[in-house]
Amino acid sequence: MALLEVNDIHTYYGNIHALKGVTVEVDTGEIIALIGSNGAGKTTTLRTISGLMEPREGAVYFEDEDISNTRADLLVSKGISMVPEGRGVFAKLTVEENLDMGAYIRRDGGVKDDLAGAYELFPRLEERKKQVAGTLSGGEQQMLAIARALMSKPRLLLLDEPSMGLAPVLVDGVFDTIQRIANEGVTILLVEQNAHMALQIADRGYVLQSGEVAISDTAANLQQNETVQKTYLGID
Numbered sequence: 001m002a003l004l005e006v007n008d009i010h011t012y013y014g015n016i017h018a019l020k021g022v023t024v025e026v027d028t029g030e031i032i033a034l035i036g037s038n039g040a041g042k043t044t045t046l047r048t049i050s051g052l053m054e055p056r057e058g059a060v061y062f063e064d065e066d067i068s069n070t071r072a073d074l075l076v077s078k079g080i081s082m083v084p085e086g087r088g089v090f091a092k093l094t095v096e097e098n099l100d101m102g103a104y105i106r107r108d109g110g111v112k113d114d115l116a117g118a119y120e121l122f123p124r125l126e127e128r129k130k131q132v133a134g135t136l137s138g139g140e141q142q143m144l145a146i147a148r149a150l151m152s153k154p155r156l157l158l159l160d161e162p163s164m165g166l167a168p169v170l171v172d173g174v175f176d177t178i179q180r181i182a183n184e185g186v187t188i189l190l191v192e193q194n195a196h197m198a199l200q201i202a203d204r205g206y207v208l209q210s211g212e213v214a215i216s217d218t219a220a221n222l223q224q225n226e227t228v229q230k231t232y233l234g235i236d
């Protein structure tokens with residue numbers, strides 16, 4: 001069975017039927033891209049997986065366990081960590097305090113080593129560890145948000161638009177980082193409007209449209225798909 005199975009979920013905001021039967025599977029070791037236009041339901045899908053919202057119908061399974069009604073903080077300890085849209089770092093805390101917060105659920109003694117690992121992945125954050133997060137650049141805040149999520153030692157990392165709002169010169173770096181994290185054995189579900197970059201690093205992808213999965217295929221096939229090219233890759 002897959003590491004994560006999102007099985008025909010329907011999620012609502014009040015009366016607004018945001019997800020209309022979304023099914024997504026993620027196997028251990030994969031990078032899965034979730035692409036789609038603004039309002040398609042990408043964030044809602046991640047919010048439902050991570051326990052911030054509950055599906056009204058359908059179910060989410062993580063390692064064969066039904067987690068549809070499990071709270072977000074419990075899911076972090078089960079191994080699911082999310083980097084939200086807009087990053088959400090604690091602006092008034094220092095870089096190092098933010099990273100410590102990411103490890104708050106941990107009871108093992110490995111936190112110091114993982115802090116060292118985070119600084120190895122992002123040397124820039126080590127240089128700035130005493131700086132308050134609110135004064136970091138957008139790119140540095142994105143690094144911090146990802147590093148903080150990694151401090152809980154996730155097996156599944158959910159990333160919501162990590163390249164959004166970043167200067168073009170920084171975008172390559174973000175995707176390179178995601179690839180390196182995957183190489184360390186973390187499974188990744190990546191939401192992106194930058195379909196071009198997302199499909200370059202992904203194994204497979206799902207195209208969301210108006211709360212439904214319109215297309216799902218290997219990343220290579222999606223890159224060749226005419227509809228995907230026209231609508232999401234800007235190729236005529």
Ligand SMILES: Nc1ncnc2c1ncn2[C@@H]1O[C@H](COP(=O)(O)OP(=O)(O)O)[C@@H](O)[C@H]1O
Nearest residue numbers: 013016018036037038039040041042043044045
């Ligand atoms: N807090 C909210 N309250 C009401 N409707 C919302 C809220 N957040 C999102 N929606 C609606 O749910 C749908 C899916 O939104 P979202 O998951 O944020 O899309 P995406 O991340 O793909 O841009 C959209 O129609 C959006 O307007």
Ligand SMILES: [Mg+2]
Nearest residue numbers: 042043044085
């Ligand atoms: Mg979104």
